[in-house]
Amino acid sequence: EVQLVESGGGLVQPGGSLRLSCAASGFIFSSDWMHWVRQAPGKGLVWVARINEDGTGTTYADSVKGRFTISRDNARNTLYLQMNSLRDEDTAVYYCVRDRPGDNYYMDVWGKGTTATVSS
Amino acid sequence: DIQMTQSPSSVSASVGDRVTITCRASQDISSWIGWYQQKPGKAPKLLIYAASSLQGGVPSRFSGSGSGTDFTLTISSLQAEDFATYFCQQGSSFPLTFGQGTKVEIK
Numbered sequence: 001e002v003q004l005v006e007s008g009g010g011l012v013q014p015g016g017s018l019r020l021s022c023a024a025s026g027f028i029f030s031s032d033w034m035h036w037v038r039q040a041p042g043k044g045l046v047w048v049a050r051i052n053e054d055g056t057g058t059t060y061a062d063s064v065k066g067r068f069t070i071s072r073d074n075a076r077n078t079l080y081l082q083m084n085s086l087r088d089e090d091t092a093v094y095y096c097v098r099d100r101p102g103d104n105y106y107m108d109v110w111g112k113g114t115t116a117t118v119s120s
Numbered sequence: 121d122i123q124m125t126q127s128p129s130s131v132s133a134s135v136g137d138r139v140t141i142t143c144r145a146s147q148d149i150s151s152w153i154g155w156y157q158q159k160p161g162k163a164p165k166l167l168i169y170a171a172s173s174l175q176g177g178v179p180s181r182f183s184g185s186g187s188g189t190d191f192t193l194t195i196s197s198l199q200a201e202d203f204a205t206y207f208c209q210q211g212s213s214f215p216l217t218f219g220q221g222t223k224v225e226i227k
Contacts, residue, residue: 059214
């Protein structure tokens with residue numbers, strides 16, 4: 001079964017850091033692009049970042065550029081999102097998402113999400 | 121950035137109704153659009169990609185059409201399990217952007 005399981009969310013003060021992880025299984029992780037997408041409470045979906053299959057190419061939303069870093073460890077089948085200098089507006093459910101193979105840039109497999117809450 | 125504008129923001133419908141949701145892109149995105157369904161407390165699910173291609177396992181009552189800037193998602197005969205929020209997403213260029221969502225509610 002193709003599966004993505006996020007972890008690492010929690011409560012953090014403004015200016016703090018969190019590192020999200022996403023464990024992938026059931027597919028060849030090293031072959032696929034991956035994304036992080038977030039959703040603030042009661043709001044819509046916002047794309048955050050993407051990484052190519054070998055980790056050499058990344059792209060970020062302007063709202064997180066310079067603060068967040070997407071990375072991957074293909075030996076561990078794991079995707080990461082390092083979030084620094086967190087702001088109240090970063091509070092959201094963060095989804096780990098697979099880019100649909102053969103058709104950039106649609107998102108065909110989603111994790112259940114992990115919640116990051118930024119509050120003092 | 122490419123803006124995606126969905127309409128309506130919500131629609132009330134009954135089981136068996138035909139429901140159409142539209143999405144307009146702020147610039148030409150060819151056929152680079154996907155449609156997602158999200159139920160409360162759950163992750164989104166890909167329904168349609170490349171404007172009109174049905175994702176595997178998705179019922180055939182879902183269909184998509186359009187090209188350029190104007191797109192539609194149609195549910196031909198609404199079922200109880202289709203009550204949810206639907207989002208469009210452009211895959212033409214980064215940053216990838218989503219529409220604000222259309223909530224399909226029970227009449």
